[in-house]
Amino acid sequence: MLSRRLFARCLSSRRVFSTLNPVTDSDVTHFTRILSPSSVLSTLSPVSTPHDELDIYNTDWMGKYRGKSTTVLKPKTTEEVSEIVKWCHDKRIPIVPQGGNTGLVGGSVPLKDEVILSLANMSNVRSFDPVSGILVADAGCILQSLTDYVAPYDHIMPLDLGAKGSCQIGGNVSTNAGGLRLLRYGSLHGSVLGLEVVLPNGTILDQLTSLRKDNTGYDLKQLFIGAEGTLGVITGVSILTAPAPQASNNVILALPTFDNVVPLFKTVKRQLSEILSAFEFIDRTAYNLAVKHGQGRALSDEDVEGAECFILVETSGGRREHDEEKLADLLEHLLEADKPLINTGVLAQNPAQFSSLWALREGVTEAVSKEGKAYKYDISVPAATFKQVVDTTRDHLRSKGLLNEDAVKHVLGYGHVGDGNLHLNIVAKAYTPEIQAALEPFVYEIVASHRGSVSAEHGIGAMKTHALPYSKTEVSIALMRKIKELFDPRGIMNPGKVLE
């Protein structure tokens, strides 16, 4: 049943492009008329940018997906975006919206030769209200720069992730990025208050309200959160920032066995309550790789001896002495228990240590990419099964004879326990069809057996369109197609992504 559906999808994927047109010289001429010269990069005349200058736009962060776009447009205003999209709509030219290009599912680069519409030149803060904490910004603002912007007002962004130095708020919204603060500040579906979007026919949808509450009809903006650029181009974002915690602290805990993770989570949640802001899981392999590649401060040999996995706990609260007391009581309680859930815990003693403990966790992504080519599965499964999922995958690869230095070097897991979100990474020497075939649908079937999600936070992009049926029913997928058809009947917005 499923395979028949998959076959039908492959056909329709080719069909997606059959009614679309490539960019021509005359289109580029038009773009040079409506945009300033520095906003048009194209290998076509009259611009003739050297090919290699387009490489970074055509290649994704993992170096796994490569497009062949001839033309990158970098508009400076919403009106310019609207003009571009209108033209492309009329000429049936496909568009890939691109933010910081840090996406991990190949959604931000062309499948073929789509125009790349980069938001990089739209990076102004439009307004910030320090009383309500509501920030309104261009979609192209880099997450880190927004964090810096609100810091003097004692506010923080409600999301944080390893890619913060490059990813853009528009890209975050388009992928519904989760990241490291979700446990505390919730998802973007809650914290994004309004959006400005250029629809696939060029119309500007202004829902850029800066109201915390507005129940006037269907909440259309929600559809663009996580739509990965397939329903329109986000040009502005209104988002609720949070008051900055006065004090943050963290501790890394070494656990003798994975079985202690869930009981530990319960205990920590109860004792730290509202100041618990992260509870991150790192398995031994992930930890070792992070250390090997110089990501973060290694614990002492003694500390890590006999540890099967690690948990990074972060607190953030309004008063340092209260938070420290809670954290100290927790550690005491943990270490003095009859059957301790942890071997040891190392508490950050100063801001530098705080950062380097975080770097251990945040640096896993980086370390993995230095170690080899990674197959990344970002899945939702019950937290209690994290280890089992990693082990089963490793065993499976071993049984296929693929677990060795020339094929798969490591299978590891890390992620957000509070959210049931496991990052399963398979680090290989190179991307090969054998490994791919061994992993899929194998991994997706494991996920489906747990009624999990094949994409907890990274999205579907180009990488997982075929895997959608493992997490969504036929009724849901059919309805998604209707929504796509309603917004983008010509299919010009990021074709082949999310839905084939």
Added chain:
Amino acid sequence: MLSRRLFARCLSSRRVFSTLNPVTDSDVTHFTRILSPSSVLSTLSPVSTPHDELDIYNTDWMGKYRGKSTTVLKPKTTEEVSEIVKWCHDKRIPIVPQGGNTGLVGGSVPLKDEVILSLANMSNVRSFDPVSGILVADAGCILQSLTDYVAPYDHIMPLDLGAKGSCQIGGNVSTNAGGLRLLRYGSLHGSVLGLEVVLPNGTILDQLTSLRKDNTGYDLKQLFIGAEGTLGVITGVSILTAPAPQASNNVILALPTFDNVVPLFKTVKRQLSEILSAFEFIDRTAYNLAVKHGQGRALSDEDVEGAECFILVETSGGRREHDEEKLADLLEHLLEADKPLINTGVLAQNPAQFSSLWALREGVTEAVSKEGKAYKYDISVPAATFKQVVDTTRDHLRSKGLLNEDAVKHVLGYGHVGDGNLHLNIVAKAYTPEIQAALEPFVYEIVASHRGSVSAEHGIGAMKTHALPYSKTEVSIALMRKIKELFDPRGIMNPGKVLE
């Protein structure tokens, strides 16, 4: 321009019903076949329920809207809902989904003789996971009963509101209810994780995932949150509950002048940080009415002397002694300031006092309904303008000669400062066309001048369809219509609500 649009709308409102059919005896016969006898109430044969037994279903909570439905269906399962909807779809019979019927915009009762589909018989909890806090429940579960259900597991519902004893979780989701915990736990767009919905053609959409994170395509469930039953019938809800705070406390503050509200909010936010869970505004008139009708514990005469308004502050946190210290420090800081922002503050000393302070705020709705007939405007405007909006409205009614015992008795305001959400209430002896004409579009124009929302949390229902253009652009409204058309091409789901 606007008035021309409004005229067009009135015409289209009549058109909404022109293709729809009333329930007939033969439909009722069919319903008795697919449902158990106690699930069908109808004045038609073969059931012949006495007319007055249908009154409570036909009349809204305010006694302002009255439908003429002949038939109320109370299915017990999702499949039964699906069967009903399929039949109505085929026969083009309009349906009003009804939860606890506590809605305040006339959305839950028929405009004409639509079938009322009550969820009251679907009230089972389907599952609860105390580790993740995820609760899955039938849509007909009453909010209070869910609160009670999760309490022994040390969890609380992420929302709370005055109507909790009657309103249903499905109704809460359908109205995107805000309420008293929004400041702390965010909106339902963030905390609702999944929905099961019977679509207007009877198909069951199963998006009842119990995953905290799932980025696999468009987040369709979001469209039903706040759709007020116009896109389908919600039959099941998966929602993230929060760990119960170990300690809650509250204090009522009397302010000499409204001007101090925003500065006070800033101070309180900074000092209480993550334990601040409510910051509620009550103006003097609202306070007096609550006291008059025995809602909550009155402060002493001395305490209220010279108070222009009141603020109720609630804290909830993980450790009583820490919270008490923070609250005590705040009060000290406030009272000892050179120019104090408050006259006085009364701290709850025990659970009974805690409840009766809350009753002052929660009881305003009740008190208003005892005092007379209320015109209720639930608007988003900047917190700094709350008083001005109330005063301007009162002055306007006075200038029209409508401010007296026989017309408008009181104009008052209360609401959620943190959310910029003001409940503007005009309490009249009776609903009259003169008062109505004096209030609208007057109030909506004030809202529009602040770029606010004409419905912060109660929704649009039947009451505010004509006011939508004050808060939403034409592009937005046109897109909403397309969504409605996509989901419900025959227009059978709650016709005339949200969109005319």
